[in-house]
Amino acid sequence: MNTRTQSQTPGRALILALTMLFAGPAGAAENGALAKDLTSTISLLGLPCGQVVNVVTQGNRDYIVTCSDKNRYRVYLNPQGRVAAEKR
Amino acid sequence: MRATYIFGLLFLLQVAGCTVTGTAPATGAMPGGSVVVERLLPDAAQDRTDVTELSQSAGSGGTVVVEQLPPLPEIVPEAAPVAVAPAASTAPISAALPTVPEPRTETPAAPATVASIPPTPPATTTPPVAATSGAAAAPSIGTAVADKPAAKVPAKVAAPVVRATPPQKPGAAPARAKAPSLDLAALEQRIKSTDAIGVFTKIALKNQVDDLLKQFKNHHEGNGKTALAQLRQAYDQLLLKVNDVLKNGDPSLATEIMGSREVIWGVLTDPEKFAKL
Numbered sequence: 001m002n003t004r005t006q007s008q009t010p011g012r013a014l015i016l017a018l019t020m021l022f023a024g025p026a027g028a029a030e031n032g033a034l035a036k037d038l039t040s041t042i043s044l045l046g047l048p049c050g051q052v053v054n055v056v057t058q059g060n061r062d063y064i065v066t067c068s069d070k071n072r073y074r075v076y077l078n079p080q081g082r083v084a085a086e087k088r
Numbered sequence: 089m090r091a092t093y094i095f096g097l098l099f100l101l102q103v104a105g106c107t108v109t110g111t112a113p114a115t116g117a118m119p120g121g122s123v124v125v126e127r128l129l130p131d132a133a134q135d136r137t138d139v140t141e142l143s144q145s146a147g148s149g150g151t152v153v154v155e156q157l158p159p160l161p162e163i164v165p166e167a168a169p170v171a172v173a174p175a176a177s178t179a180p181i182s183a184a185l186p187t188v189p190e191p192r193t194e195t196p197a198a199p200a201t202v203a204s205i206p207p208t209p210p211a212t213t214t215p216p217v218a219a220t221s222g223a224a225a226a227p228s229i230g231t232a233v234a235d236k237p238a239a240k241v242p243a244k245v246a247a248p249v250v251r252a253t254p255p256q257k258p259g260a261a262p263a264r265a266k267a268p269s270l271d272l273a274a275l276e277q278r279i280k281s282t283d284a285i286g287v288f289t290k291i292a293l294k295n296q297v298d299d300l301l302k303q304f305k306n307h308h309e310g311n312g313k314t315a316l317a318q319l320r321q322a323y324d325q326l327l328l329k330v331n332d333v334l335k336n337g338d339p340s341l342a343t344e345i346m347g348s349r350e351v352i353w354g355v356l357t358d359p360e361k362f363a364k365l
Contacts, residue, residue, distance in 0.1 A: 037286025040333045044292045061288070075288065083292040 031055060038065050038075055045085050047073065064088065275345065284337020296326055308359045316357065323353060
């Protein structure tokens with residue numbers, strides 16, 4: 001029994017290490033895609049922004065974004081199914 | 089004794105040579121310098137003085153040969169017309185464009201270029217627009233296309249464009265008829281499935297398209313007060329936004345949408361086609 005747990009420990013450590021290794025870039029790419037999506041959305045809505053540099057998730061499809069020109073917006077999907085952006 | 093004899097003999101030879109040629113013996117410079125041959129203008133007195141100075145300066149080294157060539161005055165007038173000739177040949181092209189012989193050699197090339205240019209931009213324009221009130225946009229595009237070749241090739245194409253436009257209109261009509269075969273449903277599906285834009289952008293885009301369609305619906309029903317020019321402005325702005333959003337991620341789709349701009353406009357402005365949407 002002891003030997004089994006000892007052999008499982010390095011395997012778990014390896015899995016954990018690999019997860020941590022790949023989870024970071026995947027999350028960064030996801031954030032990058034979301035930032036790009038929100039940048040396009042704000043541009044489509046005709047609001048000044050430049051590039052979205054920071055995204056804070058508030059809820060499901062509800063974000064607070066900071067733009068490269070220091071503008072901040074709340075971008076969300078309202079109950080009517082429309083994308084809205086409010087200046088903060 | 090013998091050396092004295094030889095020296096005396098050499099002295100005698102030297103003195104004898106001087107008396108024959110009448111010149112002093114050369115001391116430092118060796119004979120056999122450069123030979124200079126120059127053409128002299130008969131009128132230019134300065135060149136002559138230069139040459140004489142040159143011969144004087146070179147007198148110590150070697151011989152200077154100066155030759156006077158007569159045909160120079162004939163060559164100089166020939167060179168001047170050669171420089172003027174291109175200017176004279178371009179001037180008649182721009183000034184006397186309608187003249188028969190020269191433009192006729194150019195006309196076969198000019199219609200080929202003119203015929204190749206219009207099918208791309210205006211191909212989609214006229215047929216849908218001619219049916220409805222969007223006719224104002226089509227002529228403006230047509231004139232812009234007509235102006236383009238005139239601006240690019242100033243002298244040569246300007247006149248042929250005027251001649252070529254009347255036969256172009258019937259020829260371009262079948263080419264334009266191909267453009268309305270655009271599949272709007274397929275285009276919509278491509279926008280939905282593209283990875284170039286995210287979900288939020290797609291929803292926002294759909295919102296704006298729906299808003300515009302609502303305005304068109306009101307316009308066709310006679311309820312809305314929005315004029316067609318305003319609708320055109322809103323439509324152009326939306327398409328520019330779409331192009332801006334798509335051009336980096338999916339340039340082919342952006343190009344396709346912008347290319348079918350006038351066809352879509354024709355569908356939107358035609359009440360019958362719009363009703364089928």
